[in-house]
Amino acid sequence: MGIDKTVHRFYNSTMLRSFFKKQFSRRRFLRMGIVGGAAFLLSQNFLLKKAFAEAPKTGGRPKKNIKGAYDLVVANGQDPYQNTVKAIDAMGGMEKFVARGSTVVVKPNMAWDRSSEYGANTDPRVVAAIVGMCYKAGAKRVNVFDNPCNDAKRVYVNTGIAKAAKDAGAYVYFVDEWNTVKATFSYKSPMEGWPVYRDAVVCDTFINVPVLKHHSLTGLTLSMKNLMGICAGNRGLMHVGIHEKLVDITDYISPELTVIDATRILTRNGPVGGNLDDVVQVNKVIVATDPTLADTYAAVLANKSPLDIPYIAHAIRRGFGSADLKGAKMHTIAL
Amino acid sequence: MKKLIVSRRSSQIFFLSLFIYILWSTAYPLQGIIRPNIIFKMDPLVTLFTALSERVIIPGIALSIAMLAAALIAGRIFCGWVCPLGSLIDGAGALRGKIRALPDGANAAFRKVKYIILGIIAAGACVGIQLAWILDPVGLAARFVSLNLIPAATMLTSGFFIFVIKTFRLYGPFYDFYRSLESTVLGVKVYYFSHAAAIFLFFIVVVLSSLFVARLWCRFVCPLGGLYALSARRPFLKRTLGECTSCGICKSRCRMGAIRDDMSYVPGECILCMDCIYDCPERVTRFAWGGPGPKPSTGRDRMSRRQFLFLLGSALVMSGFKRGEPGRVRNVIRPPGALAENDFVDRCVRCGNCMKVCPTNVIQPVLLQAGLRGVWTPALIPEIGYCEYNCTLCGDICPTGAIRRLPVPVKQATKIGVARVDKGRCIPWSSDNNCIVCEEQCPVPDKAIKLFEESAGGRRKFKPYVDDGLCIGCGTCQNKCPVRPVRAIRVKPL
Numbered sequence: 001m002g003i004d005k006t007v008h009r010f011y012n013s014t015m016l017r018s019f020f021k022k023q024f025s026r027r028r029f030l031r032m033g034i035v036g037g038a039a040f041l042l043s044q045n046f047l048l049k050k051a052f053a054e055a056p057k058t059g060g061r062p063k064k065n066i067k068g069a070y071d072l073v074v075a076n077g078q079d080p081y082q083n084t085v086k087a088i089d090a091m092g093g094m095e096k097f098v099a100r101g102s103t104v105v106v107k108p109n110m111a112w113d114r115s116s117e118y119g120a121n122t123d124p125r126v127v128a129a130i131v132g133m134c135y136k137a138g139a140k141r142v143n144v145f146d147n148p149c150n151d152a153k154r155v156y157v158n159t160g161i162a163k164a165a166k167d168a169g170a171y172v173y174f175v176d177e178w179n180t181v182k183a184t185f186s187y188k189s190p191m192e193g194w195p196v197y198r199d200a201v202v203c204d205t206f207i208n209v210p211v212l213k214h215h216s217l218t219g220l221t222l223s224m225k226n227l228m229g230i231c232a233g234n235r236g237l238m239h240v241g242i243h244e245k246l247v248d249i250t251d252y253i254s255p256e257l258t259v260i261d262a263t264r265i266l267t268r269n270g271p272v273g274g275n276l277d278d279v280v281q282v283n284k285v286i287v288a289t290d291p292t293l294a295d296t297y298a299a300v301l302a303n304k305s306p307l308d309i310p311y312i313a314h315a316i317r318r319g320f321g322s323a324d325l326k327g328a329k330m331h332t333i334a335l
Numbered sequence: 336m337k338k339l340i341v342s343r344r345s346s347q348i349f350f351l352s353l354f355i356y357i358l359w360s361t362a363y364p365l366q367g368i369i370r371p372n373i374i375f376k377m378d379p380l381v382t383l384f385t386a387l388s389e390r391v392i393i394p395g396i397a398l399s400i401a402m403l404a405a406a407l408i409a410g411r412i413f414c415g416w417v418c419p420l421g422s423l424i425d426g427a428g429a430l431r432g433k434i435r436a437l438p439d440g441a442n443a444a445f446r447k448v449k450y451i452i453l454g455i456i457a458a459g460a461c462v463g464i465q466l467a468w469i470l471d472p473v474g475l476a477a478r479f480v481s482l483n484l485i486p487a488a489t490m491l492t493s494g495f496f497i498f499v500i501k502t503f504r505l506y507g508p509f510y511d512f513y514r515s516l517e518s519t520v521l522g523v524k525v526y527y528f529s530h531a532a533a534i535f536l537f538f539i540v541v542v543l544s545s546l547f548v549a550r551l552w553c554r555f556v557c558p559l560g561g562l563y564a565l566s567a568r569r570p571f572l573k574r575t576l577g578e579c580t581s582c583g584i585c586k587s588r589c590r591m592g593a594i595r596d597d598m599s600y601v602p603g604e605c606i607l608c609m610d611c612i613y614d615c616p617e618r619v620t621r622f623a624w625g626g627p628g629p630k631p632s633t634g635r636d637r638m639s640r641r642q643f644l645f646l647l648g649s650a651l652v653m654s655g656f657k658r659g660e661p662g663r664v665r666n667v668i669r670p671p672g673a674l675a676e677n678d679f680v681d682r683c684v685r686c687g688n689c690m691k692v693c694p695t696n697v698i699q700p701v702l703l704q705a706g707l708r709g710v711w712t713p714a715l716i717p718e719i720g721y722c723e724y725n726c727t728l729c730g731d732i733c734p735t736g737a738i739r740r741l742p743v744p745v746k747q748a749t750k751i752g753v754a755r756v757d758k759g760r761c762i763p764w765s766s767d768n769n770c771i772v773c774e775e776q777c778p779v780p781d782k783a784i785k786l787f788e789e790s791a792g793g794r795r796k797f798k799p800y801v802d803d804g805l806c807i808g809c810g811t812c813q814n815k816c817p818v819r820p821v822r823a824i825r826v827k828p829l
Contacts, residue, residue: 113723113726149776149815150723151523151723152523153364153523153694154694154725154726173511174518174523176497176517178497178501198506202506215775216771216775216786217769217771235817236770236772236816239769239771239817240762240770242769270775272777272778272780274780275780
């Protein structure tokens with residue numbers, strides 16, 4: 001059989017034929033192209049402008065300067081949950097920091113795909129205790145989130161924090177790269193214009209819940225370092241001149257309360273860890289209203305000179321908070 | 336009421352939805368009810384020919400044999416009622432409207448093409464080359480769903496929500512609803528796959544070919560269809576005619592061109608779509624078990640000497656592609672647990688499961704970076720993601736074992752590459768600033784990236800270097816390195 005005949009039949013059976021046989025005047029074609037193209041371009045421009053709108057510029061959270069009953073409270077005990085509850089109670093209770101009907105952000109260190117015994121993330125029991133206390137104090141809503149370094153889903157599950165916080169009633173969610181504001185400062189800062197997650201800024205109370213662990217650049221990861229987790233963008237670049245950047249972002253957020261989880265200390269190979277031999281059980285929870293003071297105490301606890309931690313040294317130079325452990329009103333609880 | 340057609344369409348929609356659901360659930364933490372590798376273990380084309388070309392017994396190969404046995408009994412029921420690509424082709428064909436029949440001669444000539452393709456695949460498998468993936472319909476559909484459809488749907492849905500939330504400032508319950516979608520249906524990130532457009536193009540050409548001739552792909556090209564057609568030469572479930580008036584309506588509307596001029600049919604071509612039962616004005620067409628055998632095929636249905644010689648010749652040409660030296664060097668980073676390069680390229684069926692499941696999106700299809708035979712095989716591109724230290728998902732769901740299933744501790748010790756610091760770009764090596772992001776992020780417990788400490792002018796500086804013995808090549812350092820546009824630490828394949 002002839003191949004040409006088949007080809008002819010093919011052509012006859014196609015949509016192509018009916019498509020080309022339709023009356024398609026030049027005018028109609030041009031009109032269609034112009035109208036369609038203009039509509040497309042307009043909609044694109046409009047949509048793009050909306051979708052990639054500049055994040056609004058926002059100054060930092062207001063400083064409330066709430067003082068607790070003590071400057072710093074340390075609780076020692078086997079159970080991190082009770083440590084946290086007792087330490088915050090000794091501070092004067094969560095009611096001091098959380099107003100009725102307010103929105104609270106609890107920012108744990110939830111960055112690495114490691115379970116809690118490796119000491120790379122905040123202990124879930126500490127987070128659960130804080131969330132529970134916030135609700136007891138009358139908080140309307142407690143948000144728990146972090147911008148993890150490893151895959152967010154794995155981290156949220158494997159640290160155990162997502163489940164513990166959810167069980168305590170918190171809203172646990174993933175951060176969205178587009179939901180940021182641009183930080184602005186009243187002074188010259190290397191963090192000027194840096195994208196910061198909106199939810200961390202738009203809240204009534206911010207509670208910073210870091211874990212005490214080793215870090216090779218800053219010596220230790222403490223409360224100020226933990227605030228890298230509310231920053232978006234190319235966060236690796238924050239490591240260049242990290243001391244100044246961390247103090248400025250802490251000033252920007254000015255957390256009402258800092259709760260350092262020192263249940264364990266990851267002493268080497270931080271901040272990821274992965275070796276149980278590097279983890280020392282300390283069973284402490286440190287609570288303070290001044291992040292510098294909390295970090296200073298934690299540094300001493302981890303056997304480091306606070307002045308060797310670049311951001312503590314910079315905070316002292318700048319006069320941000322106090323690093324005066326001797327002059328601070330301290331309280332220790334043994335459980 | 337066309338009961339059988341309604342059942343067939345329901346079956347097609349059900350299996351297509353199931354197919355999409357299975358591939359959608361191919362993500363951490365693999366909570367789907369059916370593992371995606373089952374789809375390919377049910378596909379006799381890739382499973383049998385991969386087993387043959389690699390000389391291995393693939394676990395679950397019995398499923399493929401069972402599918403062929405089913406075709407022996409009931410014909411090409413898979414093609415008409417189950418195949419996801421077939422369903423999509425039928426869907427596209429619905430746009431075309433009327434079916435035009437080809438003459439018997441054209442049908443008989445063109446349908447042989449798929450046997451020739453199948454023959455070439457078989458010949459390749461005999462000499463140790465796995466060609467089945469190229470035209471495998473299930474893999475074609477799976478790549479489309481995993482690498483095109485799901486990412487696009489995620490992107491559009493997220494884009495819509497982001498647009499609405501930002502425009503109307505709905506940061507309240509509406510945003511919470513979007514967040515709940517993110518943690519359940521959508522996933523946290525929108526996946527990106529390099530040259531997804533090429534994958535889509537291949538798919539769309541196959542699907543839209545049905546606008547020219549109904550089910551053109553299934554009739555003339557599909558090697559899986561050819562394999563099923565071979566098993567369905569004498570099925571027990573047969574089309575029978577009562578008092579036929581030879582009006583020819585069924586022939587003119589048969590989407591597979593399975594009905595001849597004399598109203599007899601070719602069982603290997605029939606996909607049991609059941610159209611002819613309802614097209615028949617006399618209502619005398621039935622499908623029944625047993626009954627008289629089909630009319631023996633005429634000479635035109637058989638393979639000619641010329642075609643056989645062509646097949647033999649192509650097999651000879653192919654033997655020129657025989658595997659090279661066993662120790663061929665890799666020029667791309669393969670997923671952890673991947674077989675040796677030559678074995679890997681032949682064992683991989685390009686189903687895209689590993690790319691879909693990878694939580695960091697690091698596994699990407701390569702075009703020609705791994706050579707002509709490595710088209711669309713998976714490779715790690717650390718600029719996009721990195722290999723999660725505790726994750727073994729890609730090996731867990733590989734249907735053919737091209738990526739071996741490794742226990743977590745073994746995977747954590749599996750080297751896939753080695754990192755190299757580019758001292759000209761690295762911030763501490765080339766300037767006065769500190770960085771150490773790579774060291775910080777290194778997931779190896781004892782840190783494969785060590786720091787060389789330097790004190791100058793009262794300032795401490797840390798310069799990173801790689802401990803080759805500890806580095807596993809996961810690419811976390813390269814991914815997290817803040818230096819742009821080219822990273823200052825890069826992983827070389829091993």
